[in-house]
Amino acid sequence: MSQFMDVHHGMKGITADQLREAHRADLALEKEEGVHFEKAWADPRSGTVYCLSEAPSAEAVQRVHERAGHRADEIHPVPFTV
Amino acid sequence: MSQFMDVHHGMKGITADQLREAHRADLALEKEEGVHFEKAWADPRSGTVYCLSEAPSAEAVQRVHERAGHRADEIHPVPFTV
Structure with missing residues (x-):
């Protein structure tokens, strides 16, 4: 398992509720x-x-986001953290 | 105080030690x-x-990073978190 930071662009005007709802959709599938x-x-x-995640691969992160209806634009493995 | 996510590009090959050292430099000035x-x-x-921070403004975040020798390329206020 590795840690990933993924980035979605083009979400101008996103509300707290929409973020919560998108996260809930990810959690339901992850x-x-x-x-x-x-x-x-x-x-x-x-x-x-x-989005910060723990996952077996970037592809697995993308599969969850895609199935939840919000494909990520970038997915970065982040092996180093402080 | 608000939360900010800032992004540095062009750090190819950065090591765990270099990340730790850069973070330590920020902490010494913050x-x-x-x-x-x-x-x-x-x-x-x-x-x-x-980098995730709590700060009075994006400018304050940048001032710390600049003084520590690593200016951020993007600084985003992130008012919503889940």
Whole structure:
């Protein structure tokens, strides 16, 4: 299992409720792919959302996001953390 | 105080030690600007570093990073978190 930071662009105007709802959709599917979405942060002004996950691969992260209806634009493995 | 996610590009090949050292440099300066750097994640392959902070403004975040010698390329306020 590795940690990943994925990024969604084009989410201008996203609300707290929409972020919560998107995260809930990920959580409902994540087990089937062996992924766990730990946290997400949204900047509604620039339309950027960051999701931190623990997953077997970037592909597994993307599969959950795709099935939940919000494909990620970037997925970065982040092996180093402080 | 608000939460910010800032992004550094061009950090290809960054090591765990370098990330730790950069974070330590931020922590040594942050109080003077009323900032607290909570966490950072690095992807050495794409050369991307994400820093999560609590700060009075994006400018204060940048001042700490600049004084520590590593200006951020993007600074996003992230008012929504799950």
